[in-house]
Amino acid sequence: MVLIPLLRGCVQLLALPVYVLSYLGLWDFLCKSAFPFFMARISKVYNRKLHKEKRQLFSNLQEFAGPSGRLTVLEIGTGSGANFQFYPPGCRVICTEPNPKFEKYLRQSVAENPHLQMEGFVAAPGEDLRPVPDGSVDVVVCTLVLCSVPSVQAVLEEVLRVLRPGGAFYFMEHVAADRSSWNYFWQQICYPTWKLLGDGCSLTRETWKDLENAKFSDLNLRHIMAPLMLSFVHPHILGYAVK
Numbered sequence: 001m002v003l004i005p006l007l008r009g010c011v012q013l014l015a016l017p018v019y020v021l022s023y024l025g026l027w028d029f030l031c032k033s034a035f036p037f038f039m040a041r042i043s044k045v046y047n048r049k050l051h052k053e054k055r056q057l058f059s060n061l062q063e064f065a066g067p068s069g070r071l072t073v074l075e076i077g078t079g080s081g082a083n084f085q086f087y088p089p090g091c092r093v094i095c096t097e098p099n100p101k102f103e104k105y106l107r108q109s110v111a112e113n114p115h116l117q118m119e120g121f122v123a124a125p126g127e128d129l130r131p132v133p134d135g136s137v138d139v140v141v142c143t144l145v146l147c148s149v150p151s152v153q154a155v156l157e158e159v160l161r162v163l164r165p166g167g168a169f170y171f172m173e174h175v176a177a178d179r180s181s182w183n184y185f186w187q188q189i190c191y192p193t194w195k196l197l198g199d200g201c202s203l204t205r206e207t208w209k210d211l212e213n214a215k216f217s218d219l220n221l222r223h224i225m226a227p228l229m230l231s232f233v234h235p236h237i238l239g240y241a242v243k
Helices: 003-014 016-023 027-049 051-057 100-112 152-162 182-197 207-213
Strands: 072-076 092-096 117-122 137-143 163-174 218-225 235-242
Touching (some): 003 016, 003 182, 016 182, 051 235, 100 117, 152 207, 163 207
Parallel strands (some): 072 092, 072 137, 137 163
Antiparallel strands (some): 218 235
């Protein structure tokens, strides 16, 4: 279809300064520095818009507590700690985040959520969580992260490694729309520029297929349309998978 590359080019033209900075090798540094500032604010809006869905998603976290009754949660790509308010009181949280610029906002969230016990911070990407021992956590959480990681499959392999048998992986991600929809049409148009502006965020990943192909014993997944301002990020998946 000629229309898609034409409109894609128009969007890229509007974002020309960003492409120039990227060509000069400056954009990645600027993005890594500014992205946490914007995400800390966007996350608050996102939580308001999807508060009900998040509360329901995490409502049964405590059911996966270990034999001692204590729940240990590892969150991949913790960012500014937007999920902390939804975790049950007393649970132990291990945070992982590859961008150290998030730490300032993460510390603020820790202070605002004294019902949690922070166990540590690991500066590592989701594909390589070597500091976390095998089978050491009850729950792994990942929200709005799988859209931007280099390899979803590698992240899920690490999730299965660090989870204890019977543990659970909780997820909430925006994904590709139905290929016959207008949302998918606009996702294709905005994809290159959105990925550049969003620190690698992809609009067209069919992440549910990666979850279906991973070696979980049980998968509870549903598709929703999130009530967000931009229509091309409406399609979401959420749920949990059991090791």
